[in-house]
Amino acid sequence: MNAAPQPIQIGKDATRAPLIDPFARQISYLRVSVTDRCDFRCVYCMSEDMSFLPKADLLSLEELDRVCSAFISRGVKKLRLTGGEPLVRRGIMTLFESLSRHLRSGALEELTLTTNGSQLAKYAAELKEHGVRRINVSLDTLDPDKFRDITRWGDLSRVLAGIDAAQAAGLQVKINAVALKGVNENEIADLVAWSHGRGMDLTLIEVMPLGDVGETRLDQYLPLSMVRSRLAERFTLDEIDYRTGGPARYVRVAETGGRLGFITPLTHNFCESCNRVRLTCTGTLFMCLGQEDAADLRTPLRASESDDALHAAIEAAIAHKPKGHDFVIDRRHARPALPRHMSVTGG
Numbered sequence: 473m474n475a476a477p478q479p480i481q482i483g484k485d486a487t488r489a490p491l492i493d494p495f496a497r498q499i500s501y502l503r504v505s506v507t508d509r510c511d512f513r514c515v516y517c518m519s520e521d522m523s524f525l526p527k528a529d530l531l532s533l534e535e536l537d538r539v540c541s542a543f544i545s546r547g548v549k550k551l552r553l554t555g556g557e558p559l560v561r562r563g564i565m566t567l568f569e570s571l572s573r574h575l576r577s578g579a580l581e582e583l584t585l586t587t588n589g590s591q592l593a594k595y596a597a598e599l600k601e602h603g604v605r606r607i608n609v610s611l612d613t614l615d616p617d618k619f620r621d622i623t624r625w626g627d628l629s630r631v632l633a634g635i636d637a638a639q640a641a642g643l644q645v646k647i648n649a650v651a652l653k654g655v656n657e658n659e660i661a662d663l664v665a666w667s668h669g670r671g672m673d674l675t676l677i678e679v680m681p682l683g684d685v686g687e688t689r690l691d692q693y694l695p696l697s698m699v700r701s702r703l704a705e706r707f708t709l710d711e712i713d714y715r716t717g718g719p720a721r722y723v724r725v726a727e728t729g730g731r732l733g734f735i736t737p738l739t740h741n742f743c744e745s746c747n748r749v750r751l752t753c754t755g756t757l758f759m760c761l762g763q764e765d766a767a768d769l770r771t772p773l774r775a776s777e778s779d780d781a782l783h784a785a786i787e788a789a790i791a792h793k794p795k796g797h798d799f800v801i802d803r804r805h806a807r808p809a810l811p812r813h814m815s816v817t818g819g
């Protein structure tokens with residue numbers, strides 16, 4: 473009897489090919505904005521009277537899990553949840569919990585988030601339980617009054633308590649600070665000493681005069697080249713090779729032993745190794761920070777319970793990932809998370 477050989481049953485996902493763009497770059501990093509909302513109103517990010525998206529436009533937590541899982545099945549190894557403020561999304565821990573299965577299976581190497589820290593005291597231990605190891609906390613000043621001025625609604629003591637909780641839970645914390653002329657420019661050296669003194673890397677981000685956020689931002693522009701030369705008066709900044717695949721350039725501060733990163737949004741020099749794409753909370757996939765190209769994943773996601781249409785849409789999108797950015801940032805790109813969140817990784 474000649475029975476036909478049975479194909480070995482492997483999970484459907486395992487048969488999906490990795491996502492490789494037309495420039496032979498494999499997509500291994502996905503940033504997902506899980507909400508456009510935030511409990512702060514940072515002056516360079518939002519106006520005070522922001523109006524937010526209708527809830528129906530947002531991907532549900534289940535849909536976010538589906539789309540993240542689809543990317544993971546195609547070779548995404550690093551997943552970063554962002555916002556707005558990701559920890560203000562109701563039920564967000566269930567998403568971390570469900571995504572943690574991919575860490576346990578080994579399909580995903582890192583699950584992380586960028587947060588303003590306000591909710592960390594509440595969630596740090598749970599994040600650790602769900603496999604999060606490292607987080608980025610956005611913090612521009614250690615002065616409570618300035619902090620209030622920058623964030624409009626924020627309370628520095630809550631953020632500091634959040635960082636304490638994160639470190640107590642065993643999370644590795646990196647601080648991201650936006651350099652703001654006339655606001656924190658005289659404090660940056662102290663931020664370096666403070667961050668490194670607590671065992672945290674610090675990344676400085678150059679702000680760009682973007683969009684309408686309710687105030688004139690042009691006067692906030694502080695070139696990082698200037699910040700760096702001022703820091704060099706107090707610290708020895710040694711060039712190091714450390715790269716995260718993103719736009720930051722790092723130095724080691726000899727006096728503290730800590731790492732200090734610089735992100736200038738205009739930099740082009742990471743495009744050639746760009747391994748990342750960004751998904752908005754409404755399911756729009758951006759292939760490049762500085763280009764218009766975007767793909768709607770929400771429609772195929774909602775069109776059927778099968779993920780076939782979703783995968784086809786992802787493949788079509790990646791086939792159009794541009795080579796690099798011209799860096800024409802417009803208002804649509806700028807909201808809600810730029811410059812702070814988006815420029816952290818360059819999109």
Ligand code: SF4
Nearest residue numbers: 510512514517556588
């Ligand atoms: S910069 Fe971050 S913390 Fe500030 S309002 Fe925007 S999303 Fe919120």
